[in-house]
Amino acid sequence: MPEHPLNDSTSPSAPGRPKDLAKRQAILGAAKNLFVRNGYASTSMDAVAAEAGVSKLTVYSHFTDKETLFSAAVVARCEEQMPELFVDLPHNAPAEKVLLSIARGFQTLINSPESLDLHRLMIALGSQEPKLSRVFFEAGPHRILQEMERFLTRINDTNGLHFDSPASAAEHFLSLVKGACNFRLLIGCGELPDEQSAEQHVQEVVALFLRAYRS
Numbered sequence: 001m002p003e004h005p006l007n008d009s010t011s012p013s014a015p016g017r018p019k020d021l022a023k024r025q026a027i028l029g030a031a032k033n034l035f036v037r038n039g040y041a042s043t044s045m046d047a048v049a050a051e052a053g054v055s056k057l058t059v060y061s062h063f064t065d066k067e068t069l070f071s072a073a074v075v076a077r078c079e080e081q082m083p084e085l086f087v088d089l090p091h092n093a094p095a096e097k098v099l100l101s102i103a104r105g106f107q108t109l110i111n112s113p114e115s116l117d118l119h120r121l122m123i124a125l126g127s128q129e130p131k132l133s134r135v136f137f138e139a140g141p142h143r144i145l146q147e148m149e150r151f152l153t154r155i156n157d158t159n160g161l162h163f164d165s166p167a168s169a170a171e172h173f174l175s176l177v178k179g180a181c182n183f184r185l186l187i188g189c190g191e192l193p194d195e196q197s198a199e200q201h202v203q204e205v206v207a208l209f210l211r212a213y214r215s
Contacts, residue, residue: 024062026052031073036117040125071135077118078140083109086147095159103177103202110182145170162215176205
């Protein structure tokens with residue numbers, strides 16, 4: 001059951017004062033670290049309050065319960081990790097050049113320690129808290145998929161490429177970039193590829209993707 005303070009029925013506020021915003025950020029920062037480090041069940045609102053340097057009532061004044069705080073922390077963590085893969089993409093650049101840039105950024109993101117820790121936490125929670133897993137998926141992976149789909153839709157039937165389903169092609173591309181390396185890292189039996197190996201993988205993925213979708 002969600003944790004609630006004994007004598008607090010305060011709903012989440014929409015803090016606007018600098019002091020309120022600073023406390024909210026401190027709470028979110030503490031929650032992001034504690035949930036990933038200790039897991040969902042082992043992280044209490046008391047621990048978050050202590051880590052953030054605020055009172056427990058202050059935590060509840062911003063977030064009504066632990067589930068709400070966890071959801072906000074996951075969204076904040078995903079937003080931090082979302083690379084600027086799709087920002088200011090040049091409209092006239094060759095598709096191969098842009099795909100290489102996206103692949104490099106995505107590979108760096110998914111293999112980062114922060115991303116791996118968050119994914120491990122969500123895998124552990126998957127069978128227990130599917131609602132929280134959906135929050136994570138919508139905040140992180142789904143947003144990247146949507147942006148990839150938008151890009152492929154934009155270049156559809158240009159550069160000699162054709163996608164019957166840009167959404168499916170987006171999944172294919174990102175899954176190819178993840179490869180087996182990311183899975184090994186997730187389960188703790190692999191090492192980060194060196195710069196040369198990482199670049200070779202990206203080059204191979206983009207070449208394969210372009211061959212598959214040449215019209």
